Amino acid sequence: MAPPAPKACLRVEGTAIVDADGKPVILKGAATGGHTNMENFITGYPGHESEMRKAMLEVLGREKYDHFFNKFLEYFFTPSDADFFASLGLNCVRVPLNYRHFLDDLNPEKGINPAGFKLLDGIIDSCSAAGLYTIIDMHTFPGGQNQGWHSDSGIHKALFWDFKVFQDAMTDLWVEIARRYKGNTWVAGYNPMNEPADPDHVNLQSWYKRVEKAIREVDPDHILFLDGNTYAMDFSGFDEVLPNCVYAIHDYASFGFPAGERYKGTDEQKRQLRKVYERKVEFMKEKGVPIWNGEFGPVYSSPEDPDHEAINQERYNLLGEQLSIYKADKISWSIWLYKDIGFQGMVHASPDSPYIKLLKPFLEKKKRLGVDKWGRDDTHVRHIYEPVIQHFKDSIPPEFINRRYPQVWKIEGHIHRVIRETLMSEILCWEYASYFKDRSLEELDELAASFKLENCVRREGLNEILRKDAAES
Structure with a gap:
């Protein structure tokens, strides 16, 4: 039997999120990344979702393409997944x-495709029936709100900020989302933009003010969860606090990735974790507003990797230390991520599933080439790119070499974004799609069903934490 709906929408009161009775609510959960916004490392394709879908349509034809992706969307998150969430004591998706x-x-x-709302309704209804709040997160934008693969722009620039027509379209879409879920008290709120990366540091503020005003005209009650600039890490350009808004960071730790230093739990490493976190939340503490950590979490080593058990235990320890920081500050959080093919998720497709068995040679190749940015180990191919990077450094004066935004990427990150993560990945999409050639409808159904919860493996070490x-709580 479904629990009764909350009496009113959650709201902001000082530094807390509170319910209808004014009782503080700390939202704890995970994101369903890879489902209604697909990402390469989550489900195994290279590059960007829209490019992969084009290649799949070319290989499968319309009937089989629609069948596979409709089944994938149906199976990836169901009432069983919501019930599993709730069984862990989590309260928000x-x-x-x-x-x-x-x-x-x-x-x-x-205009707006009603199929999108049908899909979103199903997720929200499944979560509501399990007593879970939802936060609606717009992860992609026309032209790209950031330079990353997860904005599904297919390019290395964030063009959303340069075209008013894009901004108009997304403001209008948010108005319709707010109109539809107005009064739905299981919806904790709206996350209008995932990981904005505005090079000028002023366009984001203008759009936030615009979309906040537009949403409030149709839905005055729901909280807005506003990400900081530069991938939810920078609030230096924020000049004011908007009403009934929670401000959001993403707090990934370098210790949780192959390229970073291994986490040993030293006092210095713990100080570094706290220092980075405090820098990100300085704006919220100064203004006295709630904090939401919308993404964090390490990636995990595979059984075929050297020393994988020790590495994964270190990353569980890292996660525990991060949670202790959030607990001390009483902030809400959403870990990345719920379900994938075995890299970061709370559950993942089984190595014995039809999907993983079919794609195993391609997944091994993709890992070896290091084409996905997220958590890659590029040991095998680093020597190929180092001369290109050095050529740039030799050709461009030092005062200009790292001028390109985001500067934190340095020239190395921008080169990899163009060559590996964009060009090579785009071309590899056809190879990925070729694995699905001549598959029957029944076989495509079995491949999609690899992501059903009952067919997945649970990462118990993570889930226990x-x-x-x-x-x-």
Whole structure:
């Protein structure tokens, strides 16, 4: 039997999120990344979702393409997944969306596609029935709100900030989302933009003010969860606090990735974790507003990797230390991520599943080439790119070499973004799609069903940490 709906929408009161009775609510959960916004490292394809889908349509034809992706969307998150969430004591699901479920880039006159709302309704209803809040997260934008693969722009620039027509379209979409879920008290709020990266540091503020005003005209009650600039890490350009808004960081730790120093739990490493966190939340503490950590979490080593058990235990320890920081500050959080093919998720497709068995040679190749940015180990190919990087450094004066935003990437990151993560990945999409050639409807159904919860493996070490933290709330 479904629990009764909360009496009113959650709201902001000082530094807390509170319920209808004014009781503080700390939201704890995970994101369903890879589902309604697909990402390369989550489900195994290279590059960007829209490019992968084009290649799949070319290989499968319309009927089989629609069948596979409809089944994938159906199986990836079901009432069983929501019940599993709730069994861990978690209370909130962040739902990342690709705007293309709602808008047609080539036919904007069609308006909003109702299929997008049907899909989102199903997720929210499943979560509500399990007593879970949801946060609606717009993860992609026309032209790209950031330079990353997860904005599904297919390029290395964030063009959303340069075109008013893009900004108009997404403001209008948010108005319709708010209109639909107005009064739904299981919806904790709206995350209008995932990981903005505005090079000028002023356009983001303008759009936040615009979309906040537009949403409030149809839905005055729901909280807005506003990410900081530069991938939810920088609030230096923020000049004011908007009403009933929670401000959001993403707090990934370098210790949780192959390129970073291994986490040993030293006092210095713990100080570094706290220092980085405090820098990110300085704006919120200064203004006295709630903090939401919308993404964090390490990636995990595979059984075929050297020393994988020790590495994964170190990363569990890292996660525990991060949670202790958030607990001390009484902030809400959403870990990245719920379900994938075995890299970061709380559950993952089984190595014996039809999907993983089919794609195993390609997944091994993709890992060896290091084409995915997220958590890659590029040991095998680093020597190929180092001469290119050095050529740039030799050719461009030092005062200009790292001028390109985001500067934190340095020239190395921008080169990899163009060569590996964009060009090579785009071309590899056809190879990925070729694995699905001549598959029957029944076989495509079996491949999609690899992501059903009952067919997945649970990462118990991770889930036990989350369960314990939820129980201590």
